[in-house]
Every structure is written in C-alpha cells, then in structure tokens.
Amino acid sequence: MEMNQYLDIFIEESKEHLQSCNEKLLELEQNPDDLGIVNEIFRSAHTLKGMGATMGFEDLADLTHKIENVFDAIRNQKLEVTPEIMDVLFEALENLEEIVLSIADGGDGKKDVSAIVKKLQAIESGEQIEDETAENETSREQVQDVKKLKFDEYDRTVILQSIEQGFQVYEINIRLREDCILKAARAFMVFELLEKHGEVVKSSPSVDLLEEEKFDNNFSVAYITKEDKDFIRNSLLKISEVEEVLVEKVNVEKPSTERVQQSVSSIQSNSSQQTAASKQTTVSSKQSRQQKDSSKDTSQKQKKNQQKTIRVNIERLDILMNLFEELVIDKGRLEQISKELNHSELKETVEKMSRVSADLQNIILNMRMIPIETVFNRFPRMVRNLARDLNKKINLVVTGAETELDRTVIDEIGDPLVHLIRNAIDHGIETPETRLKYGKKEEGTLRLSAYHSGNHVFIEIEDDGAGINQKKVLQKAIERGIVTKEASETLTEKQIHELIFASGFSTAEKISDVSGRGVGLDVVKNTIESLGGSITIESEEGKGSLFSIQLPLTLTIISAMLIEVGNEKYGIPISSIIESLVIKKEDILQTHQNKVIDYRGKIVPLVFLKEIFEVDAEDDQDYVSIVVVKKGDKMAGLVVDSFIGQQEIVLKSLGQYLTNVFAISGATILGDGQVALIVDCNALIQ
C-alpha cells in the first residue's frame, strides 16, 4: 500500500498525540473548569481522528470521533467533568493506545471498540449532543426551531459585549438544496461571505464537522455584524444551491458575572503561564479575543520551535555511533603509531584529531540523549489507576523530567522504574485510614525525580509511606534462608534494607496483582547493574523510603584504565576505580584466609587477577601494582602486573555465544587491533 511510507510518521505522531491527550486529561482532572485544557485535548483528538481516517484505520477514527464528541460537549458546557466521565475517557485512551501499538507491531489496527464506544455514547446521550445520528436530528429540528444554537458563558459574554458596542448578533440558519453535492464547499462559501461583513462566533455543527461534510443539509451560525438582517439574507441567497436562509436576532440574558470571571481567569492563568501577554483583568470581548490570539501566538511559537528539529531514524543514529566507534578505535591506533614513530608533525596532527574526535563524541552522544520524560510520561496515569484500584490517595510529584539520558539506558530503565513505583504504592504508601490513624496527611506523596551529577544521572523514587519494617524484613530473610540467624544479628541497617533485593523476597502480607510476588526487586537490581548503575535505599520506618538509582550517562564509550596481567591486557572502567598504587610486597598483610592491605586506614582485601583469570606467569617482583576499585561502599584491591594507561574505549559485547562470563563485562578493540577484555569489578567485590 502506498500509505506505508507514512506509517512510521503516523505511528510516531499518534503516540505523541495520545501522550498529550493523556497529560492534558490528567491536568483536566485537577482543574475540571479549565476549558483551555479541553480545547487542547479536542485539538489532539481531532488530529488523531483525521490521521486515523486518512490511513484507513476506521476503528481508530471511529473511537476518536466519539471521544471528540464528548470533549465537544464538555467544551460547550453541555457536560460536566465528573470522575465517571474521566474513567471512561481514560479507558478510551487506553483502547486507542492499544490500537496504535498493534499498528506499530504490524497489525491492521482493528479492535472491537463497540463496548467503549457505547459507553462514550451513553455519556453523550445523557446530554444530547451531535453524534452522527443525533446530529441529523438536531439539525432537522433546527429548521423549525432556530434557537437551537447553544451558547456557553463565554459566547454569551462575547455576544453581550458586541451588542453593547453596537453590533448586531444574528443566528442564521442556512439550508442547502437536497441535491447539493459539494456541501462543504458551499458551507465554506457561506463562511467566506459572512466573514467579509462580520464575524462568525459559533456554528452548529462545528466548523470541523462542516469541513468534513458531516452535516445534513442545514447548519446554524451565530454571527456578529453591523449589517442588517435583509442584506445578509439576500447576499447568502445569492450563493448557488443555498435554498433557505433564516436570520434571527439573538437575545441573551446577562450571564452571572462570577462565572464569566472564573472562565476568563482560567483562560488567563492558562495563557499567562506561557506568555506575559495577558494583563487584562476586566472582561471585554476584545480582551477575551486578544487572549485567544495570544494563546494562538504561543502555540505558533511552539510550532516554530518544533520546526527547528528534525526527526531522525534511530537506526541512523546507531549507524553513526557505530561508525564513530570505528573511528575511535583507529584514533587509538594512530596515537600508538605516532608514539612509536616519535615524529613531531604526525604527533601534532594526531593530537588535533583527538581533540576533534572528543568534540564529535560529545555531539554524537548528545544526539542520542533523550529526556527521561519519555519514560516518566506514562507514570501519572499508572499511579492514578493503581491508586484507584488500591483505594489509596496518592499525589505524584515529578521533577527533572527534562534530564537527558542515552537512548539505550532509557530503553532499559522503564521496567525497573515501573516496578519500584508499583512497589512504593503497594507496599509503601498506606491506605487513607491508616495514614490518618498515624497522624499523616490522608494523601500520600510519591516523588519521582531525576537529575545530573558528574558523569551520572540519578533517579529517585521517594514515598512518605510506611518505610521498611526491619524486623519483618529480617524475619522473612531468615525464613527464606537468605541470611542465617547468627549473621542477621551483625547486619547494619543498610544491609537489612538491601535484603529486599535478594531474590525470592516478599514482605507484602497480601499478595496483590500490583507488585507481584516479590520476584522482581532482584530483577530491578540486576537490570540497573547491567546498565552499569547502582541502586541504594534509605528508609525510616513510619516516615517513608527513598530508592536512589545511579546511572552512567552513556554506555558504549567509556574511559578505562588498561592494565597488564602476564602478557594479557585488560581494561578496568575508570568509574569504578578509586586509585592505583604501587606498594612493597612486605606491605601485604595476611589475615585468616585473605591477603589484605592497609589502604588509608582501611583494610582492603586483595584480588589477584592472575589467579582469578588463570594467567600463567611468575611473579618475582618486589613491588606490587594495585588498582583500588569500589562497589558501593565496598572496596577491593586488584593486583595486576603493570599499568598501561588511561584510554577512551568502545565497550563491545562478547556476542551471543559467550554470555555470563565470570567477571568480564565486555571487550574492546585496542589501537593495535587486538581485543582486550573489560573487568567487571562488581563481580569481583563480594
């Protein structure tokens, strides 16, 4: 199908629109009166519908159409935003998401949406609005009863102000001939003519529907002008295929000023967030319109900003990255050659190239950076649903969503975060009754934050819930045989907290389908460690817990210290190195089973890489080279034969055949084309 080339764009944009619908819907839930939000959702839904219809995904278009109708009703204040309606809307969005996902997976986008469509229709029909059949009926009624056009408070204010300023406001009902073919074109001509002499403030059906020819043969508009009734009527009748024009003056009763101010101030607060343009405090039609314009301005501004970026297929970025990796390897080779040749001009050139390549690396890495927002986005709704399912009240506070991380990390970090958040909601935050009993606020707070620090990104999940019950954890750990009773007595608070990451651990008294059965926190830990990160817990019983995840900015190019063991070369990631030192052989101490050194007043166990990696080589040196590495608070000294130096290296996997090699996290290609293995310090520190 020729549409295929647009499919990717369609999927991407659909996802974006769905995401924005989701966000706005959550916002709307907080401020049900803010019509600005409703308008934005309406726009997104409308675009989605158009795209779905163009691509031939009828179920998608159908469902969005129904959603649009509901929003239209809300917008026109025919419907109040109630939690029930919100639930149905969220459900409808979920359905849409499923459709889009199925399309993305190569499906045909077909889904039985009748159930949710029925629900949406029920909401609508509760208040009679234009869904396709009702629409026709209303329009037909309009021939007899012209007063059918409904004005909300905002329209009424505009109309009233216009009348005060000497304009005439008419309600015009136009009927086209039965055999009219291009109804939309005729409607357009009507609008064009009307706009010449005044302004159309409202139409029924809406302009969008008119454009799409989704109306019978007649439509009504509210029209502000200085011309008189007959002039308008006669000019309209000149348009061919217009059969009948009814023009009637509109009378509106004065609206309650309170309402108006409310709606205007909500518009203001909406636009003032974006621009400083709105300083109006009094209500006038002009000002309201100005505000409308200013919000239009901002949306245009946003569009302009968007136009400065282009979409690049992620695959291309990956290819670019791979090519650059090759370049880094060759750069390493050049550096080595220039060192050997000791040719000054060559040296200079290579140095310059190194600098350029460092800049290039920064840029490429930055290109692959995605704001963590893409992961955080899905959480507000998840939290909302979970809170509802568990009958808890939870306020989710998200900060630092703009923090950027490498795409590979972003792809992996979603599931662990979902798990931790579920955990915090299920086990952490108590039910409202319990919270009240302990003198806490009824509503629990869940803080999700991300920030940069050095070469790392931190993600924190903090709740003000029950915290970790150390006694329970210990009891469970002993029951499950994770620690022995004797050992448990010597554990520090921190070590006890870390027990919950042991596999097969669950302290929830009730097993819920929310946070599973305790298999998982260990998976979370493994995933994060496989990304080169770490996770720590701080918790105070009764006050809450804080899970802090530390992640490297990027995965593929790292700084490493190259060392030699026998005649084999290994790399140790700089991120885990504290210091490298050379000590006298006599300074190595022998404890019960281990050899240790006294490192700045601390006893640090030694790990002889020669033994671990089974390298054949004698050691008869008087001095020992040691690399002190850390894992969390723990340290170890890796005994090597010699240091080679620090180098930027490209981390590569050992391939699918060699998985789970002990203490090796990957490999890199050195300047001379040989492969060097990268030591996984985490595996060496117990």
Add this chain to the structure above:
Amino acid sequence: MANSVFNEQKVIVFQLQDKEYGVFVQNVKSIEKVDHITRVPKTADYIKGVINLRGVVTPIIDLRKRLNMPEKEITDQTRVIIAVQNEMEVGLIVDSANDVVDISEDSIEPAPSVIEQVETEFIKGITKLDKRLIMLLDLEKVLSKENQRVIEHEQVV
C-alpha cells in the same frame, strides 16, 4: 537431471585430522586466517577466546577440541571458519579449508553410529562424492550452550 540441480547445495569442505568435513555455505560468513586470539578466562576449554573480526568481537572455538580430537599447532594452513547459526557468529578453527563442492540432498545419508575417534553427535550426515567421504557438521550441536555448560561443569568436577 533438472531436479537434482534444484536439490544441490554448496558445501564448504574443511579438514580435521586428515578427514573431510563440510558445512553448508549459507551458514558460513567468511573464512579467515588466524590472527591474535584473546583468551577469555573461565570458559570451556574448547573456547579459544575472542578475535577482532573487522570491529566485531567474535568468539573462537577450537573445533578439534570440541570434537574431542587432539590439539594441533597453528600452521599456515590453519583457518577460522566464521559460522552463523541462530544469529550467533562464532569462529571455528580447522586444520585447513580450501574446497567448495556441490552436494545433492539425496546423497546425504545419516551418520553411522561409530566413526573412528570422532564424536558422532556433532555429525548431521555423511555424503560420498566420487571417492571422498564428507561428514556434515551439525552446527546447532556444536554451538549449543547446553553442551557448553555440561563441559564447564565437567571441568569444575
């Protein structure tokens, strides 16, 4: 004989212990000379290590050891066959590799249960070509990780 042409497959022939073995050409990515191999500690003894194959780190298996044959020094004739199976790329060290033959599928017979000195579990079938006997390697078995673990286990014990 149009039919047999249809059923013919190209097979890369290589030597181990003066015997001829074959792998289907679609399972072979390239044939390389032996370059520097980096040993990977704590792996099964037949895993020689990894090489840099044009920027891709590729594991290398000593096929002699894998098939329980005595080891042999690397010579000028020694080759590494880069085999592809289930999206895994692995290099196999063989004594030499210098022939490509067409084999019709009809001529492949199941391997007899006993072939002198060689583990028959790694042989998928046998085919005769004039007077040559070519044993077709079962790559899936050679590269299976289960076997890898079993042998690792034996090593530990």
